Amino acid sequence: MTKITAQLIIELAGFPKEHIQETMEKMVEVIKKQYAVQDAVIQEIKQIKEMWSTFVEFRITFDDLGHLTLFCFDYMPSSVDILEPVKFNLESQELNALFNDLMGKIHHYDMLLKNFKMNNEMLKQKLKQL
Numbered sequence: 001m002t003k004i005t006a007q008l009i010i011e012l013a014g015f016p017k018e019h020i021q022e023t024m025e026k027m028v029e030v031i032k033k034q035y036a037v038q039d040a041v042i043q044e045i046k047q048i049k050e051m052w053s054t055f056v057e058f059r060i061t062f063d064d065l066g067h068l069t070l071f072c073f074d075y076m077p078s079s080v081d082i083l084e085p086v087k088f089n090l091e092s093q094e095l096n097a098l099f100n101d102l103m104g105k106i107h108h109y110d111m112l113l114k115n116f117k118m119n120n121e122m123l124k125q126k127l128k129q130l
Contacts, residue, residue, distance in 0.1 A: 002085055004062045005038075008071075009079040013053040020052045021045055027075075028056055035071065036061040059083075065090070066098045073105045 012024050028040050039059040045052050055078070062068040065088070072080060 002064065002088065004065060004068050004082060005084040006060055006062065006068060007079075007081040007083055008058045008060060008075075008077040009055050010058070010075055010077045011053065011055040013048070013051050015051050017045055017047070017052040020054060024054055024056060031058065031060075031075070035067075064094065066094075066101050069098060069102055070105070073102075073109075 010027070012020055012027070014020050014023075024042055028042060031037060032040065037058060037060050040056055042056045043054055045054040047053075058077075060071070062071065068080075068082075071077075
């Protein structure tokens with residue numbers, strides 16, 4: 001398996017300012033415990049209209065492409081730049097595992113979305129009855 005080093009950016013926006021700062025710091029702590037983080041730089045919080053916004057730039061080494069993919073699903077970075085390796089030599093087993101993990105996550109999110117939609121429809125029906 002080839003280790004992968006990537007530069008990633010995760011953005012956060014909302015309000016109040018203190019909540020955004022605290023949430024970003026907690027997220028960075030959690031990621032540092034879970035992954036091989038070489039660098040994490042939180043940018044200054046700026047006000048954009050009524051909201052506050054900041055982002056963190058990470059440099060992380062992942063065990064393989066599957067771990068990078070799962071990180072992307074879990075943390076939804078706005079930017080991913082793979083620094084190393086420059087070229088990949090993947091065996092079909094690695095690619096199969098990656099796609100199976102990817103599809104598992106997609107199916108999980110699809111199920112959640114369908115459940116939210118169904119609950120929303122049920123709540124709308126109950127509101128109409130009132």
